Amino acid sequence: MRDRRGERSRRLRRHCAAADSTRTDDRGQLSLTVVEAVVATLFVLAVAAGFALAPPAPTAESDALARQATDAASLVGSVPAEGPGTLLGVACGSPAEFDDRAARLHEVAAAGLPNGAFVSLRTEVGSVGRPPPETARVRTATAVVPRCTATLEVWYP
Known part of the structure; x- marks a missing residue:
């Protein structure tokens, strides 16, 4: 057991x-x-x-603003000067020449813009127009001519 x-x-x-x-x-x-x-x-x-x-889809308004900036840059880059070359090319010759032609450049850049739109133009030798505030809707375009590159900002407040 x-x-x-x-x-x-x-x-x-x-x-x-x-x-x-x-x-x-x-x-x-x-x-x-x-x-x-x-x-x-x-x-x-x-x-x-x-x-x-996801980034927001571009709106028709921003597309229109981009088109306006491109058109303004084309105008600024193609306006002939009193002598040979373009107005922008002559203006970029020196700061003094830019100052002499700044008002005309701004007038040409703003010519095709609708009411309420503003334009600012900057080059290596000078700038004209009010820079956009941080809250503005802005589109940028570039005009390139011999001896000069200009950046245009078209904006709405």
Whole structure:
């Protein structure tokens, strides 16, 4: 009888030892539904963030303003001077020549703009017109002639 008890206690100890060793290897599993819910939530958040962070589409107003800036730059770059070359090219000869022709350059740049629009013209030798405030809607264009590059900003307050 003693062997039987000893045998039973040994089996019981082996069984307990085996049960303890399987407990350390057991892993919990997530429900497939929980995993799907997390993935779906992340997908929806990613799509929402994509819409929230996307740049706004250009409006017809900003396209018109860009066209006005390009037209003004074309006018400024093509107006002939009294002598050879263009008005802008002669004006860029020196700061004094720019100052002499600044009013005419500004007049030419503003000629095709609608009421309420402003223009600012900058070159290496000088600038004319009011610079736009930070809150203004601004579009920029460049006029390039020999010896001079002018940057025009057309803006609405």
